[in-house]
Amino acid sequence: MKILITGCAGFIGYHLTVSLLSKKNKIYGIDNLNNYYSVKLKKDRLKNIEDRAKNNKFFFKFKKIDISDFRKLNIFFQKNKFDVVVNLAAQAGIRFSIKKPSQYLKSNVIGFFNLIDLSKNYKIKNFIYASTSSVYGMKNKMPFKENINTDFPLQFYAATKKSNEVIAHSYSSLFNLPTIGLRFFTVYGPWGRPDMAYFKFTKKIINREFIEVYNYGKHSRDFTYIDDVVNSLKIIIKKGFLNKNRNKDNIPYLIYNLGNNLPLKLKNLIKYLETYLKIKSKKKYLSLQDGDVLDTRSNSKKIIRDYNLKFKIKPKKGLENFVKWFKKYHKIR
Ligand SMILES: NC(=O)c1ccc[n+]([C@@H]2O[C@H](COP(=O)([O-])OP(=O)(O)OC[C@H]3O[C@@H](n4cnc5c(N)ncnc54)[C@H](O)[C@@H]3O)[C@@H](O)[C@H]2O)c1
Structure with a gap:
């Protein structure tokens, strides 16, 4: 299978690319x-992919392209005739979207449009893209189910992701393009994203700096381990859009939650990190921040049933794996 993965130097894109490298696939x-966070970390991930491909003689081709550049993307699509497109490139992060919304418009709206439009033009078999649990906003009943109203996003980041889902619906409906949107819930693990709380806390605890605990540590997130996300993505890519799951209007459009349904309280996240780091943290308690939601929890029954998935790693084990990687990567004893 010929698979295009956008955002392959990012956290989820990196793990997915590594796990799809094989004799059967051309990736x-x-x-x-971009420099939203450490470019070195992105380049290190990319080097790992390239080394692994080279050592095993697996096909991997990287091109530095901004997805907002339609002309360059078009040339890449024309040359390579992909079967599947997995769009993981985006400007992520909730707080940064308050500071720099234009970046989100460029990558998440224009970039997304370019990819879906080209996927239509080149008759891609399956267009799979990342959405987010943030589309659920604040007032929704938990665990979140896909069919509840998501018309009231609280942050611009969530608004751009919601717009992806709406654009996808129009393309699936107008052009019969099979699209699968995945609402990820706090994906974490080795090679993770330095802007996320578990990563920032780990760094600060090691440096004996104060960690900022928002909402006095009371809120919770549905932590979903990277291997569970990647294994799910692999199955979805392999099986593709399942016609039996077409919606009632017979449009090849699907939206799924992809989350563990095992929420972790912020204060317990800190406890686990302290245990694995063997360091007591110094905490600065703060109120709930602008744009922050209280809790997230996924109802993932639909995707588990349709694709026969399993989520195996609980936050305790996943965070232990993360801390081990963090120390190794940063050469900390
Ligand atoms: N990690 C999570 O918890 C989480 C949760 C919900 C949704 N998501 C979504 O999943 C996807 C992957 O997230 P991630 O955690 O791997 O983030 P990430 O920031 O590590 O990866 C995104 C990658 O896309 C690249 N990118 C950004 N804008 C681009 C552009 N205009 N052109 C080309 N490349 C661009 C970045 O350089 C980065 O390497 C994103 O769409 C994100 O919004 C992630």
């Missing part, structure tokens, strides 16, 4: 390697 990756 094409693009990323603009």
